[in-house]
Amino acid sequence: MTRIPSTAYHQRTLLDLRRAMSQQARLQRQLASGKRIERPSDDPVAAARILPLRTDLRALARMQDNAATARSVLDLGAGALDQISQAMTRVREITLQAANTGRSGDDRNTLAAEVEQLLDQLVSLADTQRGGRFLFGGSVDGTAPFVRRDGDDGRTRVIYQGDSRERLVEVGPGVRMAVNLAGDALFLGGEGRGATVYSGDTGAAAGAPFDTGVGTARLEIRFAGLQIAAGTTGLRPGTGVTTALGKLDYVFTAPDGISINGGPTTKILGGSQQFPVGTAGDEISLDLTLPISPATGTLRADADATIDGGETFTRIDFTDANVIVEDSLDGSRLHVDVSRLTRTGTEEITFEGTFDPFTALVTVRDILRGNGGADDEAVRARLSEIVGAIEQAHDRVLTGLQTLGARSQGLDLLDSRLETLKLSDEESLSRLEDTDYVETIAALELQNLAYQSALQASARALQTSLFDFLR
Amino acid sequence: MSFAMGLGASLRALSAARLGIQTASQNIANVNTPGYSRQRLLLSSSQPYTLGGFQVGSGVQVADVRRLVDEGLIARVANQESVVGAARVRYERLREIEGLFADGAGGVAERMSELFGALGALQSDPGDGALRGGVVQAGEAFTSGLNLVGKQLGALGNDVFREVQGLVAAVQSGAQTIADLNAEIVRLEANGSMANDLRDRRDQAIRDLSALVDVRRVDHSSGSVDLIVGGRLLVAGRRADTVQVSRDASGATRVTIGSNRRPANLEGGRIGALLELEQSAGPAYLARLDRLTREMVLGFDRIHTTGVPGDGPFQSLTAGYGAVDTNGNGVLGDELLQDLGLPFVIRHGELFVRVTDRSSGDASHHRIAIDPSATTLQELARDLSGIEHLQASVDTSGRLRIQADQGYGFDFAPALDARPDPLGLFGGAAPxxxxxxxxxxxxxxxxxxxxxxxxxxxxxxxxxxxxxxxxxxxxxxxxxxxxxxxxxxxxxxxxxxxxxxxxxxxxxxxxxxxxxxxxxxxxxxxxxxxxxxxxGQDYGVDVRIHGEYSGTANQRFRFVAVGDGEIGITPDLQVDVYDESGRRVATLDVGDGYDGSELTVADGVRVSFTQGAISATAHDAFGVDAIADPDTADLLVGLGLNTFFLGATAETVRVNPDLVADPGRLAAGRYGSTGDTGNLLQFQALQDRPSGALGGLDLTGYVGGLIADVGFEAGRASSTLETQESLGAFLEEQRLSISGVDLDEEMLDLVAWQQAFEAASRMVSVVQEMTDTLLDLGR
The missing domain is CATH 2.60.40 (Immunoglobulin-like)
Structure with missing residues (x-):
């Protein structure tokens, strides 16, 4: 039989009680903290799995935040587009009204003022901001994307200063959504560009198909000087007005008659004098001294062209059929075929299919104001024409509105998906790290019972000793 | 028969009983003395004498007072003490390490995910100063967390040295005690008696020593004990050798015994475990944390360095790391790029520098080939200075400094050059x-x-x-x-x-x-x-590149005119596009009917042309760099140019001070506009991207694995300690079952001796009565 001395008994009892105590304390801590795992060693596998779950949860929360912000940006954008759409509807009404009923100039001016007001409203809507960031500037959100510039020629241009980039935000696992619509695609979309139509009688025509202007433009062609072949005597430019342009053949008929480009032979009086050119009513101002030698030759009347109201000019010297005229205000380029350009004047130019809301409004306003000096009938005709352009621009805005709406809807779906993912992650996390109260409390009860019994038993056993029975 | 004889036997009995009572009381007195072994009186009957042909007993004699011990068990208990000591140290240390990795708000993993969270939040408004500051602060919290854990893991090594120093002093004094006891025991036992209590004390001293370090004992018949520690004789009879602690060149703790200068191979016990852990646990986890840091910094900064700050291209940029004068000639930067003593390796590859004209916004890319085994830092600076509008130099601290002319800026962004032909080499205005x-x-x-x-x-x-x-x-x-x-x-x-x-x-x-x-x-x-x-012609062809390159490798597209003629006018005029390997990737129709719209080239790249004549005869052509990675050489990360972090180890990593001073320098975008989120999305992808250097795990997974391993090891150490303690308790119980004092038993002994004493006393009075009777007879 093993001898168990009292010292050994003491030590064993102490060890057992200590162990029971620490078990109990651990269970108690689990209950108090609600966490099953205090340190990785409590359950290393779970500890390793908890980490990515927490990271996931954090990412999901962030995506939800981003989605919420994205939604408010989208909604704000949609609101702005909605207002723009309303403004467009009003402009269409005004245009139809003005086109269908005879109106006096005063009435038109009132309408023009309203359109002007709508234009300002439109620009400020296109420059909608949220917390100091512009919504429609692509990735350039620190400066206003649309800037209104009024040229000296009375034409108004709205210039886009943003870019075409989308601002992508991660709104779900692997889901990136553009929270913006770049203003150029939304308002200025150039895909529908059609022909460039010239209306005027200068003879200038559409050149290479690379025009970048939008809406309408006014090409002004002025006389820029006479080029006279070297060795020609008796021929000098006059001080009068020259309206004819291009290469002009003259025939001098002695003693004092001259015919230019097949026009009637006119008597030379000396000094600066107007001469008819051809038969279309164009004129040239020449200062002729008799006799003129050689008797037949060619003059060249050069031209200056501008589409920015005279800010900048492009010289046309008829050596090249294709001339590019640049608008210094918005940087757009007009390609003009000058091979049949015969006289000075103004060409009203329409870039078909390019009307954005701004140009549509500007055009309507300018027609109503009567810029260009057309008669009542012409004004009404032009207004009728422009209605189509307004509708086209309006459609683009509505498409943008639809896109934003669809994205907002997508966010709705996504949000419920994120919520599901979050719940499932939270559930897994809870299973891994949270205390199972029922189980733990039961275990604690059991442990407690065992501990108490051990204490009682030891107390009894340790109390009794032979000393108690020896007298 | 002589009465005296009877009296003598009684006397011996009395004295034996007295000794017995004394032994019992000694046992009772030492019931709680550690290491005490209960003692037992060894009795035998004394030499009988012959009386009338009979052998008559002469009573009892005390042979010895002996302690009751099992020498083998004592050795095993001592041994177990050493195992338990080692297990306890391992448990304590690992628990300490575990505490460093336990993930609360201050955990490295938590802070890492907070950093990525801050970057994610910035997506909503990349230009927002407060959100940018938030990213930088989250970065600082992450690095300071790494620094803390790194420093503490490193400090564990220092603690080992200090702790071993203290423990070795205890070993020294223990060894001296044992040597002294040896001398005493040998002296006392020379006359044949057992020095019980001294032996108990020596056993206890050896046992205490074993808790510190594994000890092998050699018993000699003289009663002396020699102790061998780590293959060296620590105690030889009455002499104890000196034990000394030092650190070697690598900082590792070394213990030497006696005059032998070679370190003793100490195993077991607290000291053995500490020395082992100094080499394994702390450094191993520090190495893994360093690897994490390295991968994080490398991955993060490969993205950050090629991004553009919110406020656009740089006017000037200074490297975060200075070159070290590794060849020792006193000149900084004349070493090859591979020999600059930098924390990250610069590889063979290329760097694309983009120079932007601030007034026109026109940007052009310049390619610099990087061969770290052939290019010095000075030569790199010279190559960079070769780029128009850029100057680069190496400053007095060995840092590369790049500066742009006034009105120009530079960065390392991959965006396509919008106007790739500034010289007019493709249908330009000049002949x-x-x-x-x-x-x-x-x-x-x-x-x-x-x-x-x-x-x-x-x-x-x-x-x-x-x-x-x-x-x-x-x-x-x-x-x-x-x-x-x-x-x-x-x-x-x-x-x-x-x-x-x-x-x-x-x-x-x-x-x-x-x-x-x-x-x-x-x-x-x-x-x-x-x-x-x-x-020549009045209007040169204006070439514009659109879109974003989506390919995975850097590429240079060459656009070559096929045929001579006017774009948009000449029938069947074409432009062929070739990739770097000479493969034709696209043929673009730019003849009659072309209206200046964007034409698709390949991999997201589009091109448009305006009016003008191009000529195959004149070999009209231009190239466009399509860049997937502007820095395949890791040069920017290596030199610390436009980085988010600086430093490559857990202890030293920090957020680039330039960024802390100005969070606007955070490269959130890839193009440079305020609302550009290009880089932020890349950072997000980094978090979940598996890395070869991390064993195919992503960053979070790697930290998770690290924490699980710490947990496993700490759990194992805890259960080992428990098992070994149980075993120790069991052995101790066994020892006590032989050597332990049982009060009941001693009580019984006491009663027995008391009764024996009373009986012997009674005998004396019987003899006295008998003597009185005889004396009365003679009266």
Whole structure:
């Protein structure tokens, strides 16, 4: 039989009680903290799995935040587009009204003022901001994307200063959504560009198909000087007005008659004098001294062209059929075929299919104001024409509105998906790290019972000793 | 029979009983003395004497007072003490490490995910200063967390040295105690008796020593004990050797015993475990944390360095790391890029630098080849200075500094150059002609001098090549050819485009023209320069690149005119596009019907042209760099240019101070506009991207694995400690079952001795009565 001395008994009892105590304390801590795992060693596998779950949860929360912000940006954008759409509807009404009923100039001016007001409203809507960031500037959100510039020629241009980039935000696992619509695609979309139509009688025509202007433009062609072949005597430019342009053949008929480009032979009086050119009513101002030698030759009347109201000019010297005229205000380029350009004047130019809301409004306003000096009938005709352009621009805005709406809807779906993912992650996390109260409390009860019994038993056993029975 | 004899036996019995009571009381007194072994009186009957032919007993005699011990068990208990000591140290240390990795708000993993969270939040408004500051602060919290854990893991090594120092002092004094006890025991036992209590004390001292370090004992018949520790004799009889602690060159703790200078191989016990952990646990986890840091910094900064800050391109940028004068010649930066002593490795690859004209917004890319085994830092600075509008130098602290001219800025962004042909080499306004192929050119066949003429609007100039113009005429480089032509040309210039040479007249417009004609030994054919007349035009072709490159490798697309004619007018005019390997990737129709719209090239790249004439005869062509990774050499990360972090170890990593000072420097975008989220999305992808260096795990997974391993090891240490403690308790119980004092037992002994004493006393009184009776008889 093993001898168990009292010292050994003491030590064993102490060890057992200590162990029971620490078990109990651990269970108690689990209950108090609600966490099953205090340190990785409590359950290393779970500890390793908890980490990515927490990271996931954090990412999901962030995506939800981003989605919420994205939604408010989208909604704000949609609101702005909605207002723009309303403004467009009003402009269409005004245009139809003005086109269908005879109106006096005063009435038109009132309408023009309203359109002007709508234009300002439109620009400020296109420059909608949220917390100091512009919504429609692509990735350039620190400066206003649309800037209104009024040229000296009375034409108004709205210039886009943003870019075409989308601002992508991660709104779900692997889901990136553009929270913006770049203003150029939304308002200025150039895909529908059609022909460039010239209306005027200068003879200038559409050149290479690379025009970048939008809406309408006014090409002004002025006389820029006479080029006279070297060795020609008796021929000098006059001080009068020259309206004819291009290469002009003259025939001098002695003693004092001259015919230019097949026009009637006119008597030379000396000094600066107007001469008819051809038969279309164009004129040239020449200062002729008799006799003129050689008797037949060619003059060249050069031209200056501008589409920015005279800010900048492009010289046309008829050596090249294709001339590019640049608008210094918005940087757009007009390609003009000058091979049949015969006289000075103004060409009203329409870039078909390019009307954005701004140009549509500007055009309507300018027609109503009567810029260009057309008669009542012409004004009404032009207004009728422009209605189509307004509708086209309006459609683009509505498409943008639809896109934003669809994205907002997508966010709705996504949000419920994120919520599901979050719940499932939270559930897994809870299973891994949270205390199972029922189980733990039961275990604690059991442990407690065992501990108490051990204490009682030891107390009894340790109390009794032979000393108690020896007298 | 003599009464005296009876009295003598009684006397012996009395004295034995007294000794018995004394032994019992000694046992009772020492019931709680550690290491005490209960003692037992060894009795035998004393020498009998012969009386009338009979052997008559003479009573009892005390043979010895003996302690009750099992020597083998004592050795095993001591041994177990050593195992438990080691297990306890391991448990304590690992619990400490575990505490460092336990993930609360201050955990490294938590802070890492907070950093990524801050970057995610910035997506909503990349230009917002507060959100940018939030990212930088989250970065600082992450690095300071790493620093803390790194420092503490490193400090564990220092603690080991200090702790071992203290423990060795205890070993020394223990060894001395044992040696002293040896001397005493040998002296006392020389007369044959057992020095019980001294032996108990010595056993206890050996046991205490075993808790510190594994001890082997050798018992001698003289009663002396020798102790062997780590293969060295620590205690030999009455002599204890000195134990000393020191640190070797690598900082590892070394323990030497006696005069032997070689470190003793200490195992087991607290000291053995500490020495083992100094080499394993702390450093191993620190190494893994360092690897995490490295991968994080590398991955993060590969993205960050090639991004553009919110406020646009840089005016100047200074490297975060200074070159070290590794060749010791006192000159900084004359070492190769691979020898700069930098924390990250610069690889063989290329760097694209983008220079932006701030007024026009035009940007152009410049490619610099990086060969870390052939280029020095100074040479790199020179290469960078070779880029127009940029200057680079190495400052006095060995840092590379890049600066842009006023009105220009630079960055390392991959965005496509919107206007890839600023020189007008493709349908430009000036008359031009280019070599058909790329250099080097083989000029050898014709012999020297070689001449051709260039006629620019009536002024004829003769270009002469001398053999001395070229390092190797059989392999004349484009630069050499251009220089040789330029030297003879006043009304035009020779440009290098890639490895092509382009001749361009100085005039432009419709009347401008340039005629190339063969001269004596003409090199035109060898160069692939076309002879003939080339016209200028009023409007050069304006080439625009659109879109974003989506390919995975860096690429250079070459656009080559097919046929001569006017874009948008000439029927069937085409432009072929080739990739770097010479494969044709697209043929673009730019003839009649083309209206300037964007044409798809490949991998997200689109191009548009405007009006103008292009000429295949003049070899009109241009190139576009399509960049997937602007820094395949990791040069920016290596030098610390435009990085988010600096440092490559857990202890030293920090957020770039430039960023802390100005969170606007955070490169959230890839293009430079305020709302650009390009880089932020890349950071997000980094978090979940598996890395080869991390064993195929992503960053979070790696930290998770690290924490799980710490947990496993700490859990194992805890259960080992428990098991070994139980075993120790069991052995101790066994020892006690032999040597332990049982009070009940002693009580019984006491009663027995008391009764024996009473009986012997009774015997004395019996003898006395008998003597009295006899004396009365004689009266």
């Amino acid at each position: 031009r002609a280019a070599t058909a192929g790329e250099g080097p050119f083989d000029l050898n066949t014709a012999g020297f001098p070689q001449t051709f003429t260039v006629d620019v609007e009536g002024t004829v100039e003769v270009v002469t090549f001398e053999a001395s113009d070229f390092a190797d005429p059989a392999r004349a480089t484009a630069a050499e050819v251009a220089a040789a032509i330029d030297a003879d040309l006043t009304r035009g210039e020779a440009l290098v485009d890639g490895d092509r040479v382009v001749l361009r007249a100085s005039g432009s417009g419709t009347p401008a023209s340039m005629t190339l004609a063969e001269g004596a030994g003409s090199p035109l054919a060898a160069l692939g320069l076309p002879a003939g007349t080339f016209q």
